Each structure stands twice: as C-alpha cells, then as structure tokens.
Amino acid sequence: MATPVFNKLVIFGVGLIGGSFARALKHMGAVGTVVGMGRSPASMARALELGIIDEIGGDMAQAIHGADLVLVAAPVAQTGAILASIAPHLQPGTVVTDAGSTKSDVVEAARASLGDKIAQFVPGHPIAGRETNGPDAAIIDLYRGKKVVLTPLAENAASDVERVAAAWRTCGAIIHVLTPAEHDKVFAAVSHLPHLLAFALVDDIARKPHADLLFQYAASGFRDFTRIAGSSPEMWRDISLANQPALLQELDAYLAQLTALRASLAAGDGAAIENVYANAQQARQQWIEAIEAAEIPAPAASAQ
Structure with a gap:
C-alpha cells in the first residue's frame, strides 16, 4: 500500500x-x-x-x-x-x-x-x-x-x-x-444566470392555476432546460447574493436580449428570430465540440 x-x-x-x-x-x-x-x-x-x-x-x-x-x-x-x-x-x-x-x-x-x-x-x-x-x-x-x-x-x-x-x-x-474577479464575472454568465433562469421558469409554471396540466405535458426539452432547478435552493440563494454585482449585469444583458426578441416576435420578424436561433445553434455546437476535445476524461492516477 x-x-x-x-x-x-x-x-x-x-x-x-x-x-x-x-x-x-x-x-x-x-x-x-x-x-x-x-x-x-x-x-x-x-x-x-x-x-x-x-x-x-x-x-x-x-x-x-x-x-x-x-x-x-x-x-x-x-x-x-x-x-x-x-x-x-x-x-x-x-x-x-x-x-x-x-x-x-x-x-x-x-x-x-x-x-x-x-x-x-x-x-x-x-x-x-x-x-x-x-x-x-x-x-x-x-x-x-x-x-x-x-x-x-x-x-x-x-x-x-x-x-x-x-x-x-x-x-x-x-x-x-x-483571479477571483475574473472567476466571478465568467461564472455569473455561464453558471449563475442559467441557474437563476431555470429556477424562475419552474417557479413561474408551478404558480399558474393550471400547473398540473402544464407539468403533465412537459417533456424532455423542459426537463433538460430545467435540470439545474433541482439543485439546492440554499446553496444557490447564497451564490446569487454573493455574486450580486456580476449576476445583475448578466441578468440586465439577458433582459435586453429578451426585450429585443419579444419585439421581433411582436413584429412578426421571422428573419430576426431565425438569426438569433441560428447564431445560438452555431455557438452551442462549437462549444460542444470544444468540450469534447478538451475534456477527455483524465486517466486515473497511479496509486503506487
């Protein structure tokens, strides 16, 4: 040993x-x-x-x-x-x-x-x-x-x-x-905001008078989007408050994106909507490919 x-x-x-x-x-x-x-x-x-x-x-x-x-x-x-x-x-x-x-x-x-x-x-x-x-x-x-x-x-x-x-x-x-500041700015965007959004969506649906009907028909897309809403509420409350400045900045940027997307939807501007969707699809695919290339499971270290 x-x-x-x-x-x-x-x-x-x-x-x-x-x-x-x-x-x-x-x-x-x-x-x-x-x-x-x-x-x-x-x-x-x-x-x-x-x-x-x-x-x-x-x-x-x-x-x-x-x-x-x-x-x-x-x-x-x-x-x-x-x-x-x-x-x-x-x-x-x-x-x-x-x-x-x-x-x-x-x-x-x-x-x-x-x-x-x-x-x-x-x-x-x-x-x-x-x-x-x-x-x-x-x-x-x-x-x-x-x-x-x-x-x-x-x-x-x-x-x-x-x-x-x-x-x-x-x-x-x-x-x-x-650095600590770099860390908090990065994770406000790619971790803390997604958790906030997932919690908010599930909470919004759960509070609707016909929530039981909605959840009955929620399928894999809803499950995948909201998976992280199953995380610890106490832990994510603390994280949200601890990183409040950076998270507020990312949330404001996301609200601006939603406002612009809503305007395109209200105007029936299919080209603008498709452009957002296509850009997101391409960016996500590139991200997935980068993860698959960079995060190949490390071999177990020797215990000798």
Whole structure:
C-alpha cells in the first residue's frame, strides 16, 4: 500500500462536492484519515456509514490538529464563519481551500477571518456537479476530466497552491487558474444566470392555476432546460447574493436580449428570430465540440 499523500484531510460539508472529493482521494489511496465536519448529525452519520469519512469531528481544535488539508465544501455564506472557527487552531503546514462557486466574497471573508494566516488559504472552485446533494450523491468520479479553477492569492506559497492542485488532479481534474474577479464575472454568465433562469421558469409554471396540466405535458426539452432547478435552493440563494454585482449585469444583458426578441416576435420578424436561433445553434455546437476535445476524461492516477 502506497504512503498517503495526505495523512489527514478535514472536510466541512460531506455532501456531493466534499463527499466526492473524499471518495476520489480514498479510492486512489491518497489519504489516510478523513474527518468530517457539518451541521447535520444525520448527514454526518450517513457519510460515516458510507465510508466517505473515517471520523465525525467534534472539538474543532482536535479535528484540525495535524491536518494536511482542509476543504470547506459548505454553502458560500457559511465560509466566513467556518474559517473564523478554524483560525485559532490552524497550525503551520495546514493548507485550507474551498469549493465555493463565488470567489471575491470568499477571499474577502477569508481575509477577515484568517488575518495573518491568510497565506494558508488557497481559494478553489470545482466545475462539476449534479442536481442531487447529500452524502448519498457523492461519487468517486465526479471530477474526472472536469475543470477545477484555483484563484491563488499573492500571499500563497507556490508549494501550498501545488498541494491543492495535486489533490484535485488526483481526483482526475484539470486545473485552471483565474483571479477571483475574473472567476466571478465568467461564472455569473455561464453558471449563475442559467441557474437563476431555470429556477424562475419552474417557479413561474408551478404558480399558474393550471400547473398540473402544464407539468403533465412537459417533456424532455423542459426537463433538460430545467435540470439545474433541482439543485439546492440554499446553496444557490447564497451564490446569487454573493455574486450580486456580476449576476445583475448578466441578468440586465439577458433582459435586453429578451426585450429585443419579444419585439421581433411582436413584429412578426421571422428573419430576426431565425438569426438569433441560428447564431445560438452555431455557438452551442462549437462549444460542444470544444468540450469534447478538451475534456477527455483524465486517466486515473497511479496509486503506487
């Protein structure tokens, strides 16, 4: 048996994201002991039962003591409080990272919570997910061939950034680097806005007096468009508020697009409508081809 890369890993949040991270590292023999921390005793007990974690953490000092790596995989609004609870017990040599879908607010919270220990925090965001959550949703290969964006701080040691990157690469992920501001602007457009739209559409239909009839005839197109509305409302509330400026900018641009499309529809301007549809079809096809070329599943790393 190979010597684990990480003797002790502590995970705050043992659901889809944190649980899949632990599962992948355990599968590769890259971690010794995984300690789980969380608000829900039932979730913690389930994670222990499933073998995602080896211990349920209680006392913070004891949980953090001797940890090589700490992953905060909780809703972004909780990040500041979690980091503040970690800070007094954070020893030299322990690296902390997160899996939050926003980064500027997380960095601000980390600076406020960790103070002069900020160099030990390497912000990150795995670009992978499913509409299910909780420990039962965790899978070994969630990150295989998927991007993980790191947004390193000026204070971070290169070796600490590499430690975080190595953990994600062991899970099969492909590492990308952005600044926190770049990250938030990009994901407001391609992740946060789509979630807002999917939630809004399903909510709108659900509130109609004949909702039962509408849902009866909703088929695969509706299912595919609204799949992400099955995601955690709490998590996406936090993400929406955390990235409010960038999300508002993208939402305003989308509303302008809808207004223009509505005007074309009202005027019976088929050419204008078709032009929008054709441009979207071409752009989507190019995007799909680029993903298929760039995100070929990474081979499993050797556990030797």
